[in-house]
Amino acid sequence: YLKPCPGRGSASPCSPPANKTAAAEAPCSAGVASAGNGMAVVGDLPVPQNICISNITCDSFRISWDMTELGRERITHFFIDLNKKENQDSNKFKHKEIPTKLVAKAVPLPMTVRGHWFLSPRTEYTVSVQTAAKKPDGEYDVSPWSEIVQFCTADYSLLHLNQLLQKAELVSGRMLPFSVFYRNQQEALLHPDRYTPQRHLLPAVKDDSGSHGSPISGKLRGIFFSCNTEFNTGEPPQDSPYGPHRFQVRADLLFNLSTNIYFGDFYCMYTSYHYVILVLAPAGSGGDAFCRGRLPLLDRSGNAFLTCRAEADGSLSFCHAQDVILEVIYTEPVDVTLGSVTRVSGHQLMSLSTANAKKDPSCKVCNISAGR
Template sequence: MAEAGSTEYLRKLLRKADEHCSAGSSDTVSTFYRNKPSSYFDDIKDKHNNIMEPYLKDHGGDPRCPINGRLKGLFFNVTLQGGTIPHKSPFGARRVKLPLSEVFNDSANLYFADFYCKRPRNHLRRSSQMVSRRRSRIHYVTLVLTRSGSDADRFCQQHLLKLDPQGNRYLSKKSSIYKTLDRDAVHVEVMYTESVDLTNRDLTSTPTIGQGQSTPGGIPKTVGCSICNVV
């Protein structure tokens, strides 16, 4: 169970997420996907024996997110666009995919960690422009997937909210069927806390959008957004 000091805050944040996502439906999904620049995967092959190892979570998102700077993992996306994995990515030109059945099995636990949107890069926009863009701003739901009994799992038991693997709206499994949220302008991201062996896995090329890579240190949560800020 999460610590008393953070439990109520996380519960309020989850209620915010549930409220915003209640109008969404669900997509059947079978794959985790992760995009990074080619140099990232080259480094793993050349210097890390093809093992993609978890690293410390940055300080992006909600500043009170319990995993910021405290838990190691690998971020994967699960959100589909039009029922398929997005053709482009803002995080890099190469993509690796993992079958959900390989990592989200009966020995895994799922936790809620964060709900946020990213503040605009141009902080000098007028408030009227900010208001007009607020409804279309992309929100992110952050989940953590652990191996039951691991050090990461014990951390999450103490600091996060455990989700029912069959009954939550963000990423669920029933038998061999996996479902994820289908909600306009909401992305579900999953931090997986185990290493991944890239041997015999296909790396595919994808076009990039935006800056084409993640921002070092992460992007802080938007202050004042009524959708994802807890009052």
């Protein structure tokens, strides 16, 4: 949600003011405003008006505003009151004397505010600003607060996803061969709402499991498959967290030399084992168009998680990483007549389901410096 500049429609992001060259990258400091009795609201400091938010990322944004000339020469600092949208109380106190305002020196605008310790991706925030003049005794005179505006931080960028990718590669382990993709489910036959009269399993919107900033959550349409095998048998696990029935299909029908593979996410759920989400999208498909530019494209024959290689006899061979649990999203409909449905022979371990699972924000293995 972006505050429109004067004369712009509500859906248009603000354009930075013309004087951006002086301090376009001036970072906001992470100081905390004093809450002493010497702080006084005065009328001779200009009140920020027409707050404009632009250049929003998952853990930063650029802010600017208009001010009258009267009292501008007194300004030494800006106080920025940043709150998650659900917290509508301005200047929320963690303790009685500690407000959550951020302090920035009065640099030319626009000013970049960044910091993963207080900004998270895909999160709605409210922000308001006041100008301040630091007095010799260390206290401040402050203007009244500006209007409150709201905005939403962005998804992880390719830069952030590549950082996640590098972390995932460190723990992927050696590669094991496999031959089928499978999905465990409650129904022996596919649910009527999930296939067409031509018996195709249809893509569904991905849930919110995994990293909060992942650009595929709630947006990418696909069908979840697994491919991990048991180390001692080379076969899919006997147990299931998603139901007693298993639909499986030959690996080459979903993953071949015409399929692009993308890295989507790396996360854990307060456990010692980690999940990697990969996206398989036939080249030129709608899913491929969605992923290109949003997700890191992997080498299908030489990545650390899931490979497809052409052998000398023209056949394809497949391997998956041993030490991570792969969640594979195939972006296009799947003809169910190409596979088969069997009953899972082991236990139904529903507690292991990753549906809408929340990522452990404290894990040092699978988190990056950007907002969680």
